[in-house]
Amino acid sequence: MIQIIAGKKGSGKxxxxxxxxxxxxxxxxxxxxFLDDDxxxxxxxxxxxRFINAGDYHVHTPEMFLGFLSxxxxxxxxxxxxxxxxxxxxxxxxLADAEPLxxxxxELCAKHDVKFVLSVSEDPAAMPEFMKAYII
Numbered sequence: 001m002i003q004i005i006a007g008k009k010g011s012g013k014x015x016x017x018x019x020x021x022x023x024x025x026x027x028x029x030x031x032x033x034f035l036d037d038d039x040x041x042x043x044x045x046x047x048x049x050r051f052i053n054a055g056d057y058h059v060h061t062p063e064m065f066l067g068f069l070s071x072x073x074x075x076x077x078x079x080x081x082x083x084x085x086x087x088x089x090x091x092x093x094x095l096a097d098a099e100p101l102x103x104x105x106x107e108l109c110a111k112h113d114v115k116f117v118l119s120v121s122e123d124p125a126a127m128p129e130f131m132k133a134y135i136i
Contacts, residue, residue: 013119030080065091087118
């Protein structure tokens with residue numbers, strides 16, 4: 001399953017994502033990961049959550065981003081939820097071109113029983129149609 005927290009810059013997306021991450025960590029029976037483009041929120045995340053600064057791993061294309069996610073899942077079979085802040089910065093793609101990326105992420109969800117929760121800096125009404133079904 002993929003879920004998107006969408007809104008314009010400054011609308012509270014990251015705060016909501018952090019709150020969801022910490023709440024999930026309290027109840028989780030599987031591992032929880034928080035993926036960001038820097039270390040800014042490292043100390044806001046519960047210590048049980050694996051915080052990853054993707055900026056340290058030189059992810060420059062959508063294909064590299066998918067490889068990065070796949071590598072995390074192949075390395076740890078216990079991952080249940082991956083929270084991704086600043087999604088468009090991390091995957092380095094325009095939302096209009098992201099449909100293949102989402103199809104592959106859906107395949108990862110189904111095959112590995114993982115859930116992705118993304119924050120996307122975009123007005124929900126302006127998002128591509130294929131993404132609107134994911135908005136929470």
